[in-house]
Amino acid sequence: xxxxxxxxxxxxxTGAALVTACQKNGQVPVxxxxxGSTPPDENRSSTNQQNQxxxxxxxxxxxxxxxxxxxIRRVLIVYREAAARLxxxxxxxxxxxxxxxxxxMRSFAEEYHEKKLEETHIFPALAKAGGPLAATVSTxxxxxxxxxxxxxxxxxxxxxxxxxxxxxPLARSLEAFARMYELHAAIEDTVIxxxxxxxxxxxxxxxxGDRFEDIEHETFGKDGFEAAVAQVGSxxxxxxxxxxxxxxxxxxxx
Numbered sequence: 001x002x003x004x005x006x007x008x009x010x011x012x013x014t015g016a017a018l019v020t021a022c023q024k025n026g027q028v029p030v031x032x033x034x035x036g037s038t039p040p041d042e043n044r045s046s047t048n049q050q051n052q053x054x055x056x057x058x059x060x061x062x063x064x065x066x067x068x069x070x071x072i073r074r075v076l077i078v079y080r081e082a083a084a085r086l087x088x089x090x091x092x093x094x095x096x097x098x099x100x101x102x103x104x105m106r107s108f109a110e111e112y113h114e115k116k117l118e119e120t121h122i123f124p125a126l127a128k129a130g131g132p133l134a135a136t137v138s139t140x141x142x143x144x145x146x147x148x149x150x151x152x153x154x155x156x157x158x159x160x161x162x163x164x165x166x167x168x169p170l171a172r173s174l175e176a177f178a179r180m181y182e183l184h185a186a187i188e189d190t191v192i193x194x195x196x197x198x199x200x201x202x203x204x205x206x207x208x209g210d211r212f213e214d215i216e217h218e219t220f221g222k223d224g225f226e227a228a229v230a231q232v233g234s235x236x237x238x239x240x241x242x243x244x245x246x247x248x249x250x251x252x253x254x
Contacts, residue, residue, distance in 0.1 A: 061209040062193045065117065069185045071228045072109045075101050076178040078235055083171035090167035095158040097238040102154040108228045110151060112219050114144050117212060122196050133195055136187065143184050150177045
């Protein structure tokens with residue numbers, strides 16, 4: 001056996017001895033990786049589960065904003081469906097689910113997502129940078145204001161059963177809000193948020209993710225996103241809005 005082979009055999013033997021000793025104490029040394037040894041399956045499984053759990057909880061600031069838009073878009077679907085039903089038969093839409101949808105839009109979208117995140121942290125940074133996006137930001141802020149006016153109107157009109165006379169004005173308000181916010185959120189997701197992310201360093205973006213999480217907990221006392229998803233789910237259920245029923249029919253044959 002040459003010197004190289006003897007050194008390799010010595011290292012492997014030493015590493016195996018270290019692993020055996022540490023296993024008895026419930027530990028696996030870092031040196032085990034250097035000697036080619038691997039931790040027991042149960043230790044590897046535990047480490048993988050910890051890493052997966054950490055990854056599952058690690059949500060970037062932009063991802064957080066976009067998934068909040070997902071919850072808001074579900075409210076827009078409620079608005080559009082309610083508008084169609086109001087036109088067909090005013091009494092077919094109970095006021096409570098619409099009142100709850102508008103309250104969710106007020107608390108989660110307007111007071112939290114718009115005011116505390118976008119208007120406080122994102123829009124000012126892009127407006128300060130100037131350029132074409134500054135004008136876009138101005139339009140988005142104006143749409144926030146108009147949305148709050150419409151929400152106030154919806155809340156007032158859904159305090160009781162919607163009369164036939166009020167059905168058409170309410171349907172128009174619901175549709176106008178949904179139409180505006182659909183493009184509004186799409187522009188933010190595809191233009192505004194990517195530009196804001198690009199303007200930050202990875203460290204700054206990570207810090208903003210932590211800050212957004214703090215704001216969410218300060219505002220709602222818990223995970224506001226999870227609560228919003230649960231609430232919109234119950235609203236959909238009350239109105240009979242079901243994913244299966246939204247599957248498009250087959251296209252007409254040529």
